[in-house]
Amino acid sequence: MSAGNIIRWFTRWVSPAALAAAGVFLITTIALFVPPxxxxxxxGDYFRILYGNGLYFSAPDYNSQYLGYFVKQYGLLQYFNENGAALFSSQSLFIHMAMFLNGMLHSTEVFDIRFQAAIYTVLYTAAVYLLVEAVTWKLSRGIGYSIAALAIFMFADTGYTAYFSSFYSESVVLIMAMLVVASGLLLYRKRYNDYAMLAVFAVSALLLTTSKQQNAPVGVIMAIVGVVLVWIRGGRAYKSLTASILIGLFVVGIGTYVLIPKEFVNINKYHAMTRGVLMDSPDPEATLKAFGIDKQFAVLNRSIYYHPYTTVDVDSELLDKEFYSQYGFGSILAYYLTHPDQAGKMLNLAARSGFTIRPPAMGNYEISVGKPFGTQTVFFSGYSLLKDALAPKTFGFIIIWTLVVMGLYMPSFIAAIRARRMRLVLRLPLITMMILVGLSGILVSIIGAGDADLSKHEFLFTASFDLVSFLTIADLIARRLWGAQPAEPEDEPEAEPELAL
Structure with a gap:
């Protein structure tokens, strides 16, 4: 077969979405399933999710591998599990799916984390396919392939996919955030069945919100901004179903916050004060007084909850009565609003960590590989390294980026409003929703836990930033920011569909 025939066959049968999905799948498979x-x-966070799901640390030298080395095998509890769940997280669903496959195909005593990585890899491949399909639908193959290459460069990066072989909830955050964007865009393009895409949106938004307590605002944001989904299609059944989904997301967002265990509330509150409010205060004692807290607790300034030796027991009744009970999320937010200089310092500090996909503290290799403690891979890490090196790490840049992106999409939004084409109105609210979700990741991190482990706490922002940036660049390449939208019939009120039971 000649080169020309191969190219014609390729462009006929391999869509940009399929190319992007195949590229991400291949690179991720090599990274996670081929030695090393x-x-x-x-x-130190694994314990929160492991024991409650029936797993335990089985490596005898596990403690010496904290932060430095990746461990792929864990023990499966054989008898009654007396450990309650330390926290509620949708991540547990995927762990139990992996445990089931592990028991069927590998062992009932030893859990290999690669079964979990395999589940995440398949879901991620599907999410990439849907995202690129939404962006490249009805584009020429040449433009579509260039966008697919961009997707591979950004989303096959091991800064993202290394999370799949871990017990951090960031894997769920990444995959579900991508599915939320993809399903929303597919609704906008009127690609695939509306009810199917609405189901993908609802499930992925639910799993994203409940993946970690920090994401509680996500459900609220998506419920409020997502109201536009109600109006993109006629029919009482669709409108009622969509409204019910949005109300459910709102309730789940509130519930996720309410269900945060007191232990973790105190950890976050401790860091919010000692690694946030007090850290940049010119007069820590006066700051404590403003919260109604005894000035003697200024001695805790810049300390960390997990320090083995502290001035006062962080779990003591004294701190519970005289310290933790005196402030909360609302009072810290009010403090920052009335102290803009200090708030600006914290936001810039957050911005410095907001563009780092892979936290610098954790290594990526097993100890048996022989790499130095904490060594991180550079395999297919071009995007994450480039982003970390070149992104202007100030909160001012984030504001400018937000205004530029929204400004670029505003003309088509206004045109859709004037034409009363509600489906085409959806794109800007969807992008705005993801920007707000990302910003919530920053605000919740600094208000809820100060600068403690910021690069990991801000993963929601960096994922949202990359998804929105990818959409913007892709639309620039495709000239879809201001130009004609995909040809589709104007939405007409539709008859009530018969729901098969």
Missing amino acids: YIGMADN
Whole structure:
């Protein structure tokens, strides 16, 4: 077969979405399932999710591998599990799916984390396919392939996929955020069945919101901004179903916040004060007084909850009564609003960590590979390294980026409003929703936990930033920012569909 025939066959049968999905799948498979295996070391957070799901640390030298080395095998509890769940997270669903496959195909005593990585890889491949399909639908193959290459460069990066071989909830955050964007865009393009895409949107938004307590605002944001989804299609059944989904997301967002265990509330509150409010205060004692807290607690300034030796027991009744009970999320937010200089310092500090996909503290290799402690892979890490090196790490840049992106999409939004084409109105609210979701990741991080482990806490922002940036660049390449939208019939009120039971 000649080169010309191969090219014609390729362009006929391989869509840009298929190319992007295949590229991401191949690169991720090499990274995670071909020696030396890539994963992420435990920073001490694994215990929150492991024991409640029936897993335990089985490696005898596990403690010496914290932060430095990736561990791929864990023990499966054989008898009654007396450990309650330390926290509620949709991540547990995927862990139990992996445990089921592990038991069927590998062992009932030893859990190999690569079964979890395989589940995430398949879901991620599907998410990339839907995202690129939404962006490249009805584009020429040449333009579509260039966008697919961009998707591979950004989303096959091991800064993202190394999370799949870990017990961090960031894997769920990444995949579900991508599915939310993809399903929203497919509704906008009127690609695939509306009810199917609405279901993908609802499930992925639900799993994203409940993946970690920090994401509680996500459900609220998506419920409010997502109201536009109600009006993109006629029919009482569709409108009622969509409204019910949005109300459900709002309730789940509130519930996720309410269900945060007191232990983790105190950890976050401790850091919010000692690693946030007090850290840049010119007069820590006066700051404490403003919260109604005894000035003697200024001695805790810049301390960390996990320090083995502290001035006062962080779990003591004294701190519970005289310290933790005196402030909360609302009072800290009010403090920052009335102290803009201090708030600006914290936002810039957050911005410096907001463009780092892979936290610098955790290594990616197993100890058996022989790499130095904490070594991180550079395999297919071009995007994450470039982003970390070149992104202007100030909150001012984030504001400018937000205004530029929204400004670029505003003309088509206004045109859709004037034409009363509600489906075409959807794109800007969808992008705005993801920007707000990303910004919530920053604000919740600094208000809720100060500068403690910022680069990991801000993963929601960096994922949202990349998804929105990818859409913007792709639309620039395709000339779809201001130009004609995909040819589709104007939405007409539709008859009530018969729901098969």
